[in-house]
Amino acid sequence: MYVDLGNALDAEPRLTREALERLDERVADAHDRIERGRAEAAHGYASLNLPETVDPAAVRRAVDRFDDPAAVLSVGIGGSALGAATLAEALGTDLDAYVLDNVDPARVAGLLETLPLSDTVVHVVSRSGTTAETLSNFLIVREAMADAGVDWTERTLVTTGPSGNLRNLADRHDLPVLDVPAGVPGRFSVLSTVALPVAALAGHDVEAIVDGARAEADRLAGSLFESPAYAYGATCHALERRGAGVNAMMPYAESLESFAEWFAQLWAESLGKDAVGQTPARALGATDQHSQLQLYRAGPRDKLVTLVRPRERPDVAIPETDLDGLAYLGGGSLADLLDAEFRATEASLAASNCPNVRIEVDRVDERGVGELLYGMEAACIMYGELAGVETFTQPAVEWGKRAARGLLGGGDVDAEDAVPEKRRLVID
Known part of the structure; x- marks a missing residue:
């Protein structure tokens, strides 16, 4: 994974190279704390050990x-589902590949009408074995199969x-079972038994995913100038402290659209505490250049835009044309066009003093995806250390x-006490 911070410096909010150098002393201390947590396999920090502990x-x-x-149907919620969706799409x-991660009855019923049940593998994921949404959906799918x-x-x-239901x-039914790894919160579990089965069922090289993550782990170091993951996490923290309370994740590859959703959970649930944290926004290049870019470039100066792309990608040629004004497209390719869109967006943001960071992987393949996912997790943990929040709680x-649970009568709170009386102002 490659991280270019150049356009994040001297923009609005203003972050200087000198400020990053001063912050680097705290990065070194944070790295030491992270390494101690990894050595002890402490809760949360154990996530960064997955390249060595997953089998x-x-x-x-x-x-x-x-x-x-x-077909494969992943039944879970939050981190128990988003990781699988990210790997399947990327x-x-x-x-x-389908994911049931919500209890919208219209969605569930519609999916069951089209799913080839006799030829579908259902992967149900719940650490506790009692997650209401996951177990409800699984019971419905099980009944539909029967x-x-x-x-x-x-x-x-x-x-x-x-243990658990x-x-x-x-x-009781002698089902194949994989263990959720100990000490790994759901949103950090993509590189584990929680999400890797989907990749394995699809015939992908699971070892290569893990190898990519391991390569990124080997680059963690006591200086942000030596570690791409820490560079990104520290820069996000520094910009948030200066007013960039929104982080727009904008991959330039449709196969990474679910990655942006996965990132949103990772960033929001881990860092949104004690009145700090960045609100993650999701965008897709080049589509959202024609909509959200207007806000990022000309709206409030409270944003960081993270642009992600592969350095290599499959390509499709654009045919030659004699249409007036379109000759410049003929003979080119869609990859060339998308790359031009990426560079134009990057330059547009820089020209308007909107801080932006470029993140690249060589390819959106098993190794590249492993690098990217591990890098974002390590960046998140570094951000949390610098911000002084409890990264692994929610x-x-x-x-x-x-x-x-109280409203449904299944918890330790009476239904009438579960939710206070709502204040109302109804306009009919």
């Missing part, structure tokens, strides 16, 4: 029992913790879960 062979063994499925697959005469026990893979179900999320 790709175990993932392959778990999926080998499923012969050439037509790497592509001959399988039809109603269609499909033996759901032959089509289901479980990833869960050491889902573990008990897997043991108390605001837990509040909402507890209240929802």
